[in-house]
Amino acid sequence: MQCRTAMRWIPAAVGLMVSASAFGQENVIGSASSATQAEQPAPAGRPARQPEPSLPAVTVNGARENPVNPPTTAGSKVPLTAREVPQSVTVVNAERIREQNLTTLEDAMMQATGVFVEKRDQERSIYYSRGLEIDTFMLDGVPTKYDWRNTVQPDLSMIERVEVLKGPSGLLAGAGKTGGAINLVRKRPTRETQIGGALSVGSWNNYRAEVDAGGALNADGTLRARITGAFQDKDSFIDKTNMRTSALYGVIEYDITPSTLVTVGASYQDSEGRQPWTLPAYFNPVTRQASLLDVPRSTYLGADWNRDHFYTTSAFAELEHKFNSGWQVKGALRYLNNRLNREQAYAYTPVIPGVNTTTLFAAKQTYTQEQTSFDLYANGPFSLFGRRHKALVGFNFSDSERRDPRYAISPFSQVVNIFNPRSDFAKPTFIPNGTGITTTTRQYGVYGDARFSLADPVTLVLGGRLSWWDISARQYTSTTSVTRGDDINAKFTPFAGLIYDFTEHWSAYASYAEIFQPQDEYLTASGNLVDPIKGKQYEVGVKGEFFEGALNTSLALFEVRETGRATLDNINTTNPSNPFFVSQGETKSQGFELEASGRITPSWTIYAGYTFNVTQDLQNRTGQVNTPFSAIAPKHLFKLWTMYRLPGDFNRWRIGGGMTAVSHVQNTALFPAPIGAVTLRRGGYATFDAAIGYDFNKHVSADLNLTNLFDRSYYSRINNPREGNIWGQPRAAMFTVRMKM
Template identity: 35%
Template structure:
């Protein structure tokens, strides 16, 4: 029998071949553009008006942004064809366009002949008009129906994926809706090159290129200061996001301390000019119910003040026993055009997570390092186990355009998070002969409160010099995070039958006085800058860097003693890259970034914080921007070298004796990781979207032994959506595949696997759509993550079904 890992590379190659062969297949969507539909577009700026028309008419728009900047559009409504609506919306704008199926391309109108200019024949020339997103909207994915984007904002300077000399994945709004990706954890589980790793107390993490994604590398609209573990304790609800931008490798210019894992930029939805009311109702396996409401539009007649409210509520049980969660969320945001060139934005989010029957350690395995054979519904939590979290975020932003080429933006944010846990813990390896070993070992009580403030100010623009056009960006950021942590652990030793878990084994206790009280204060600030220089027509040089200041102090609040401190001044992390345009569609690139990562959140078995990790990130590759920018493809190779990196101390698994609130870690002298990514995202044919990525990774320590073994060597993620042509155009079908090779947390092994999901959607009428998603179609039995023989092992989700009905008005 062949090893599953050896088959992943051919599968990735087959997907690439199929995608390439399908890209030439023409699909007729002209009927959709010609059919009359109900149109309702309010008077507003031209760019946003045409975006809304495209959304309502199911068109894809392409136009240079400068063609629509500063122009206004009248209100248009009625049952119209796309052509009729376009002509009414922008007649006389000086623009013309061609409709090719469902794609409309805009350009300047040619000079009319003399007779037309003088009006001798008494008629006006025919004007066929469409527009694309304006310059502020080029990166927005909402309403495009696409699995890719035309621009990125993760690096402050707006540029395309092809122009970025690093590996980047963008999970669009359409992907999140199609695949029911309702948390950030769901998004990362579908992202190229990411893998999940077990951590105690539910604080699971994601890894890229063999390294843990630290909390400081999670950004909101490009600003740091996330106040919690966003993939564990408080799963971020994605209903508020337009897209999630994922940069793999060191983000030396993007974040204050360059870490070679990657950067996650969560981009919030902003108000739309047109009035809209969108709803979604979902019901699925194990009593999983969810409701979303998204409404907004112009708040005054001139359209200069716009608002939006997004609310979601999820009430669900799980495939395993006892656990039940309720998660309400509300987000509100207002945009105001203070002047023609100045816009202010304010917003807030409130999210709550209540989980009964919460388990923090997962299942044990047999003591001989083999998996136990209990049902997938087995859960080791007590019914009274409880996890509560409340998050409140506010932010404000002012953006000003100095002229057509330069703009400045200042963003401030404040977040507060409170997390409490009351837990009964069950751990212990199972004897394969006696089936005994697990025990109820402790009662555990925690209370965390975190406050974070963030500030980012930057200026970006372009200029001409030495015969070329160049871009530049410079700015500064600051963050201040204060976190308090209180805990008490009460020991118990009550045997547990893992094959018949008693979820009421111990009566619910009252919360005692806290025996431990810690306070951490982390301050970061930096100044940064970068430039994209056109050295020659096909050659661009990107240079940049940051000076970082970092200050951390931990205090025992019961004794007043400083238990840990670290300070770093003016640490410089440089960055350089080069992009060479082979053609208008293909580019070669190479880049280098220095890395510097404080590791004060990780402790050794003796309770000491780890030293910072430093290193370098090298990457090179080729990128293509095909199908008139609707399809992005890339092949990248990378090599990372890092000293003093934090890795799990597997010799001291479970609760760390040095600090009882975490796993133990250790510094490794030098860690190396190398590999490559192969990725394609976007439209491969009309109506056919795809997002697929394959990663090959190798990590090792100074002795040559594999390191970060819980990261698979081979990882494939693929998703596709196809809108049927002709009389079946109301139907859309889709599928997603997640496949990976084996991984391990020595001495236990987790075999490779491939999980297939399917989707079918039907547009009932112009307002309503229904979709069915089936996860794990073949009901594969597998372990999603593993942690050790005593605890930390979690079954993957069995076959499941979700019905979603969406309405747009």
């Protein structure tokens, strides 16, 4: 299917999903009646239906306990329903992770409404929302800096759900990029003993095993534990590539008193394998035109000795106490260590049509990033002018050090034919040369917000944060060391939102949010860092909630602006290799987003989202004005996943399907004269997924998941003629057997 055809009916399809509440309300009642009838004895002469596995009962005690639309803490420290958050939030819940067999954070982000995934290589990705990068990550609500360069994809075996806040998250996170925040909610112990596991086998020798066990460790259930583990060994659709991943997570909870809870936990993830770099593109030096390679998707441009090794270690401790007044206080301490050891031969020259060769170079990278974070907050109700309101105040701190030593490399330059590439090259010598850079970043801040109940249907949310941020970068050689640094003091970041519940099921909202982003890579002519970028977002919308939270719908209109982006200082820059910058750049991103998520009937779940996004550079880094600033964000992005349990005698069976449609994008790269600007283009595409599942009984089930069902060929990322272009994954299958006791 061509993307142009898909785009014509996507808005209508989403509109149908959003308006499905009336249809669903009728069918929920009807389905419940059918379920009741199914429990009655069968007529004489007719075999009785087997009671297992009937559709799991949907026990609804308010939206806060609904498994398909669980409460979110992405927009606040406390659990809130989607209608209570005056910003766009998408949650990839545990049920969806299981149904679609999502195993990494990248898998989850590829399903999240409005999020576009830019693969940097086969194991590392950057995430974008509303055309802007997301670099704020939270682990159970505690801000953590995400550096894609040395971070492997977190394994979802230890994650309960993934929450995505779209737009600035400065209130709780402080400094960061404007795209939003991703909150990883880790699994916690349960009082009931549970033991589960899964075995999977799939395309390209993909083998995976998972285990998840936990429960009470004493008779009264005050001491609880949970442990999860995963092991995966896989090749990929690219020749000669493989990756082996191990992940282990454990957590213990103890009720010191009925009102006081202490939690400690730790995790470790290790991923190692041979991974390719990216592909170059065609470039005609006469016409100065570029186009994407037409090589097989299995093409590997690298060496047999290519090797990536990622390590991630984390530990945390929490203490929470609830007071009789309704207030509670919670403190959390986090430690995170990310390491990468990479040796690569990589393609880094354009391919001239007809010549069909590129040149491989070599590099070694060793990154280490250590982070320590602390967060303390209190929240609870208070009375004012005869009404009850809610307040939250807190403090958090983070300290991050990144070590990047450099290596001397013996001569390595190999010309390969892109249609018949070699990989049996001798490995060069990598020798530490005593140079490198160590960067330390610290941030702390105080924050707070209040939810004022102005009237029964009207809530005003006001908040703000004061942040202190500093950076110290030590660049060293074997004989010298130079340290530069800068700081930002008492930077205020406001937030405001208004929510109006105009019916039992519908709310209208408006919000304003800010964030600031230090620009530690750009210097002014005076030698100081360029002032930070100021990001701000205006958002208005409506949200619907039906069947006590089982089905949520939303429509959001947004405009995001960034001011103060670093632009070239043409007056003071006399040497192009040593440029200076000023903070004059400005960008704008605007559009709208539609989303529906949850159960239309007890047997039918749906997750659908459509995003329309236009980005514009009001003034870019080189001084150009009114040009598209993001080559990442497509104008149209549609995502759909739905799952249906068959009725009656076939209720052991589940069938599902999904679709992702992306409009065309292009990227313009600037090269030194006389080449100048070169543009790469990629057309729009649509891919389809499918799933079928069978429940043998309430303990054992089997699922078959198919992705890119019609084997659509497309580039998932485009960059420039030298490098950075990546094929999307071909059709793949994964068969999984799950067991639970």
